[in-house]
Amino acid sequence: MGDMALIGMVSIITAGLTMAIGSIGPAFGEARAVAQALSAIAQQPDEAGTITRTLFVGLAMIESTAIYCFVVTMILIFANPFWDHVVTAAAG
């Protein structure tokens, strides 16, 4: 197995693993945040505006961890520096 096949295989597998593992944590975190916010709104409907705003900001902060994983995955698949290096080395 050459360098090219090896790098391609490792990149794809790592991309899948990154997405899989990287979305578990934020999924649990968001589920917990939403559940807490819903029960808080059920208890105090008057404060729904403040709770919702804080919830959205919190969700975005939680979700950004998943987004980082997504960015890394996109780099691995579409803009992989090692892959580009091997391709240019093979061409030139």
Next chain:
Amino acid sequence: MTINIDSIIFWQWGPITLNATILFTWLVMALLVLISWWVTRRLSEEVRMSRWQNLLEVLVTAIQDQIRDISRQQPGQYLPFIGTLFLFVALSNLLAIVPGYRPPTASLSTTAALAIWVFVAVPVFGIGQKGLRAYLKQYAKPTLFMLPFNILGELSRTIALAVRLYGNMMSGTVIVAILLGIVPLFFPIVMQLFGLLTGMIQAYIFAVLAMVYIASATVAHQKRVAPAE
């Protein structure tokens, strides 16, 4: 499919290149300036007003209310900065419904520039309100031992601000492009609608986070308006 819209080059003259990011940023800026100029040309103070003036007034008062809620301070001095951030990001995300338009926020250069502005604005507002000594002192709180962590936090939250907006907008484009290859008929439109929603939420969150960072640098020694809440 091009992920990096910096590499779409429309015009090149020597070392100067005009890529999609710059072009669409200018377009959004021009739209904002032109609409604002055109609407505020003849303002009326009476009850009867043009519908465009009504729109701008609703926008400005909504942003003011949000700033007042979040920072518990008078919104006056923050309104130009936060309002501009929100309107720019929101408009550049909303225009994604126009065919051929690529949102400039889907490029890391744009979002990094916006995040650097927030990074600069935090000490500017902080020193302006509390003075240099008091501002620098808060980096050594609660103990001097926390100094490197506070500085690291300042840097990492700037990077997080940039990557969050970039990742969200870029992922919308990529998902639509992938779906176009698999199920080209119905689902790309649904995801594009979802992208509009994400774009608005991200614009809101970008502005809110900028306001929270600025408020955390300015609010410390002020008396809170409503401490009970």
